[in-house]
Amino acid sequence: MGPFTWMIAATALAATRPCPTEGLGWMSPGLAAVSASDTARYAGDRPLARDCLELALSLGEPVAEGMARLRLLTMSGNIGPIQHGAKITDALNQGLGPWGWIAWADYYLFAPPYAGADKELARVAAEQAALWLPGPAAARLYLATGERRHLDLLRVSAQRDGLGDALIAADGVLPSQPSTWFLGLGLAGAPGVGFGGGLVFTHPDLLLRGGSAQLTLTATTRGAYATSARLRSPGPVFATVGAAAGRGVVDVYTGDTPARITQDLVALSVGGGARRDGLSAQLTWVTRWDDWGEGWLAGHGPSLTLGFDRSQGFGETREGFVVGLSSDAAVFGYPHWGLTADLRAYRPGLGGVTAARLWASGELMKGAPLLRLPTVGGAELHRGAWAGRYRAPFISTLDLEQRWALIGPLEGVVFGNLAYVVNDGLHPAGGLGLRLILPPERLNVVRLDVAVSDSAWAITTGWGEAF
Numbered sequence: 001m002g003p004f005t006w007m008i009a010a011t012a013l014a015a016t017r018p019c020p021t022e023g024l025g026w027m028s029p030g031l032a033a034v035s036a037s038d039t040a041r042y043a044g045d046r047p048l049a050r051d052c053l054e055l056a057l058s059l060g061e062p063v064a065e066g067m068a069r070l071r072l073l074t075m076s077g078n079i080g081p082i083q084h085g086a087k088i089t090d091a092l093n094q095g096l097g098p099w100g101w102i103a104w105a106d107y108y109l110f111a112p113p114y115a116g117a118d119k120e121l122a123r124v125a126a127e128q129a130a131l132w133l134p135g136p137a138a139a140r141l142y143l144a145t146g147e148r149r150h151l152d153l154l155r156v157s158a159q160r161d162g163l164g165d166a167l168i169a170a171d172g173v174l175p176s177q178p179s180t181w182f183l184g185l186g187l188a189g190a191p192g193v194g195f196g197g198g199l200v201f202t203h204p205d206l207l208l209r210g211g212s213a214q215l216t217l218t219a220t221t222r223g224a225y226a227t228s229a230r231l232r233s234p235g236p237v238f239a240t241v242g243a244a245a246g247r248g249v250v251d252v253y254t255g256d257t258p259a260r261i262t263q264d265l266v267a268l269s270v271g272g273g274a275r276r277d278g279l280s281a282q283l284t285w286v287t288r289w290d291d292w293g294e295g296w297l298a299g300h301g302p303s304l305t306l307g308f309d310r311s312q313g314f315g316e317t318r319e320g321f322v323v324g325l326s327s328d329a330a331v332f333g334y335p336h337w338g339l340t341a342d343l344r345a346y347r348p349g350l351g352g353v354t355a356a357r358l359w360a361s362g363e364l365m366k367g368a369p370l371l372r373l374p375t376v377g378g379a380e381l382h383r384g385a386w387a388g389r390y391r392a393p394f395i396s397t398l399d400l401e402q403r404w405a406l407i408g409p410l411e412g413v414v415f416g417n418l419a420y421v422v423n424d425g426l427h428p429a430g431g432l433g434l435r436l437i438l439p440p441e442r443l444n445v446v447r448l449d450v451a452v453s454d455s456a457w458a459i460t461t462g463w464g465e466a467f
Helices: 003-015 029-042 046-058 062-073 077-092 097-110 119-129 134-145 148-156 162-169
Strands: 182-190 194-203 212-220 225-232 237-254 257-276 279-291 296-309 320-330 336-349 352-363 394-405 410-421 425-437 445-453 457-463
Touching: 029 046, 029 062, 029 162, 046 062, 062 077, 062 097, 077 097, 097 119, 097 134, 119 134, 134 148, 134 162, 148 162, 182 212, 182 445, 194 457, 257 296, 410 445
Parallel strands: none
Antiparallel strands: 182 194, 182 457, 194 212, 212 225, 225 237, 237 257, 257 279, 279 296, 296 320, 320 336, 336 352, 352 394, 394 410, 410 425, 425 445, 445 457
16 A cells, blocks of 8 residues: 555544443433543544534434534534524423433533523523432533532542543643634724734644644735734644734834834744643744835744633633733844733623733843834723834733623623833723624634723724733
8 A cells, every 4th residue: 555545544444433432321322422522522532523423413312412513513613503503402402301401501501602601501400400410410510600519529420421521631620622613704903003804714623633724814904914824733742833924004103203114024933832731831933034114134033932721711701810921032133032921810790701911011132123112002902092102111001801791692891901101101091892702713703992091092993802
């Protein structure tokens, strides 16, 4: 056999692996297939998880069908809501008994927010099944309430499904669901950089099973544009490679007077990292050239990113915290060494979620190019000020945002911000916003904000939550 023949044979073998339901005889065949899919899914084996879910669909069990379609919804890209949405509740409405309550608990835990996700209803549904199915019910009760007593009960339960096993393996922090492909189109822009649109395509299995591929294209009314591509290998220890090119048209302020500057950029990156249980570290070498109107300048150097993510959910259902530290430097070319710290926290409150963000960034090298200094203003940091309004060797911001579910996929927010700019003092801002939240990914959010600051007011649009 030649290598191509071996590749075809290996692919066919992978596609026909049996669904591993050993030890799940206390469930029906369809429910065992769903449980096995959860085990595979949270282990990162998307193809096996999908095979098990397709098996569950073929067995004609309404409860298993509803649970399987709910999981396929998050694995089927943008067409998931069309392909599975209405069929989920149709199947669950036909289900009876303790597993029917477990299935509804899953629905209230994992359905998109606009489709009825509700942790209180998930708690009620799981409690109905607790007497007959203490293990599966304990897993759902823990996810609905966060109370460790349910996790302790799950640890000693003789009957655990795949979701429960994933919780125990991760000590109560449910691993992120393996992402699905999606094609997103959104608006982005702010006064000072122009308004425009963006296109993002991501796929976890396009080139490397369990890895990721991402392509981004953006353009604005100012004539700015950018494109980037990134590949990441699968596994807890991974390699990355990326490329980016584009033109930015930004305002640089002297006092209250802006000057428009065009920045051209070409960059290539290669690196690697590791991630486990929310901890991540990545070291990348970036080869880049910048042109601010005076010819191309080299700015090659390393970039280090450290992270700790203990959050889950998105939009008005997000909770937990995220810590990020990053540093990048130019060791060949112009002087530059930047440090950034980013702390984010999310907590249920006031009928929604209260979100907070503390961000600080500094430039450690004298003589660094002006456009490599930290800056705030625009659609994310210090909304209300125009993009690029403040630029200095050190800037920090504190953001508070309250998020509520409104109607369907719409979310409403109220936010306030305080920015500190070295040698320029404190600057307050605040405003209101709307979010359109669509499956299947956390990124797939289009936002519109109206904000006022001590320097200006602004309408901004963006992709994804502000933080």
